[in-house]
Amino acid sequence: MRIVIVDDEPKIRNGLNNLLNKREGWEVIGVYEGARKALLDISEKRPDVIITDIKMPEFNGLDLIAHIRERDSRIAIVILSGYGEFTFAQRAIELGVYRYLTKPTKPRELIQVLKEIEQKQISDDKKEDFREGQVQEKDIPNLLVRQAVDYIELYFSGKIGLKIIAEELYISPNYLSELFKKNMGMNLSDYLLEYRMKKAKEYLLQPEYKVSDVSKMVGFQDSRYFSITFKKMNQITPLEFRNSKHPLKS
DSSP states (O other), X not given: OEEEEEOSOHHHHHHHHHHHHTSTTOEEEEEESXXXXXXXHHHHHOOSEEEEOSOOSSSOHHHHHHHHHHHOSOSEEEEEESOOOHHHHHHHHHTTOSEEEESSOOHHHHHXXXXXHHHHTOSSOTTSXXXXXSOOGGGOOOHHHHHHHHHHHHHTTSSOOHHHHHHHHTSOHHHHHHHHHHHHSSOXXXXXXXXXXXXXXXXXXXXXXXXXXXXXXXXXXXXXXXXXXXXXXXXXOHHHHHHHHOGGGO
């Protein structure tokens, strides 16, 4: 998998370069401190993935992504940013960004995201939809509920909930709660939990991750509580789920 890194912080650029080049089958083919130079080279280098910051001098990451999308819808894009404002996330969603991660980003979390992208690219058709599995606009008629769902899918690994999402959307928690249940047929908290459990199952299929790692990756700080919740929802513990899928590795 061919990767380009764009970030104006030398420490982050160098750290990502060293981290990702160690992975077998991954190659960092370009490291840039600014978006303008990156844009000039991307068409020629044709990366599979671009990892970019948002706030950079002269030319920001969202502008970079917009220009890339005019030329190529195939490239998977991951944002690493110190800015978590939903206005940025909304624009990222519109541009088809695969994931929006806030700094400081844990290396394990970034690697998992890139592995997900790599799995999606195994197909011979390189132009498959990198946002497959997300709820699409046509599925949810209400704009605010759709934005809430998008927010969950971008930030499920963090400390989020009804109140935080409502604040980001500039509406009251009660109003969002009523809208969400009316349009989705369930409470927002239940949807968030189900989505986290879905991602947990995906991560548990990667044997290199401990249950405690998976717990943090889906937004649980207490791995014991994660295991209890997982069993309550799936009638099986995280370890039992993993062993049932990989019996020879139990």
